[in-house]
Amino acid sequence: TDKYAVLGNPIEHSMSPLLHEFFAQKTGQDLSYGRILVETGTFEKTVRDFFKNGGRGCNVTVPCKLDAYKLADSLSDYAKAAGAVNTLKVMEDGSIYGDNTDGRGLVYDLKRLSCPLADARILIIGAGGAAKGILLPILNEAPKEIVIANRTVSKAQSLSSLYSDKVKGCGFDELEGSFDLIINASSTSLSGELPPIKDEIIEKAQAVYDLMYSKTALTTFTQKALSLNVPKVSDGFGMLIGQAILSFELWRGVKPDFDSAIKKFRPC
Template identity: 90%
Template structure:
């Protein structure tokens, strides 16, 4: 039986074991998937011990994604662009490969939900790790323009400058025009806050997506968008499923079905 796990801190509430055990059952893969708490400063030792004891791969969550990026012997283009790794795999030769499936999981979910991408004008709120992690897969969908708005304007500009043809960075006050899609990649919803985007900007969007998810499918930002009558409003639960499916596929070479998983874990 092959061993997998998710590593992070805190870790007890991670849904990853439930998702991957469900995928394994549905695709007839013989594996176990556990949770490993990583104490501060012990990521490298914890991963190497896990792989020595038969671990074939792992997911990595907050606050260890940068440590995983540094530990990997080789990286996917997505991991390089994100500067972070959420999936490690032990290769045939024993080397460790790092990927980041978060952004592709998001794009899969955006397509499923009929959110505008190709040719769209997209607003990304936030310029931290989460925003950086989704840039390349979104740009690969060929939007018309991406605007990154952030409280700390210099961070929005720095992230935008990596993709100068398509992406602009600014502060919330400078936002103008209408957006087809607004993605909240800030951590505002964690504290129940709504980022200071003008109501008219939110109300003008065809679709709104918050990378955060909750059991009730509501976040401070999705509630705000619904109150402004935006039609296509979603939390990030599908992104969670999407990134997990892509990790599973990288490890096992078989792709679990997205709709079956969504029906099981988000039945409403």
């Protein structure tokens, strides 16, 4: 039996073992998938021990994604652009490949929900690690324009400067016009806060997507969008499933079905 696991701290809340065991069962793959708590400063040793003992790959979550990026012998373009790795794979020659499936998982879910992407004007709220991880996969969908708005304006500007003129960075009070799709990539929903975006801007969107999700309730941002009657509103649960599917496919060469997973695991 091939061994996989998710590594992070905390880790007991992670749904990854449930998802991957479900995928394995559905696709007839013989594997086990565990959880490994990583104590501060021990990521490299923990991963190397796991691979020495039969581990073939792993997912990496907070706060170890940068450590995984540094540890990988080679990186996908998505991992390079994100500056972070959420999936490691032991290759045939024993080297370690690092990928980041978060952003492609998001795009997978946005397409499933028929959210505007190609030729769309897209607003990304936040310029931290989460925002950085989704830019390249969204750009691949040929949007008309991406505006990154952030509380610390300089972070939005330096992130946007890594990409073509299609990507612009600004502060919240500089936002103007209408956006087809608004993605909340700030951590505001974690603390029940809202980014300071005017209602008029949210109201005009066709779709609002919050990268966060909560097992028990709507996120503050999706709640806000629903109250303003935005036609399509979604939290990041589908992104979680999407990134897991893409990791599984990288390891096993088969792609699990999205709909059956979301039906089984959607918390509310």
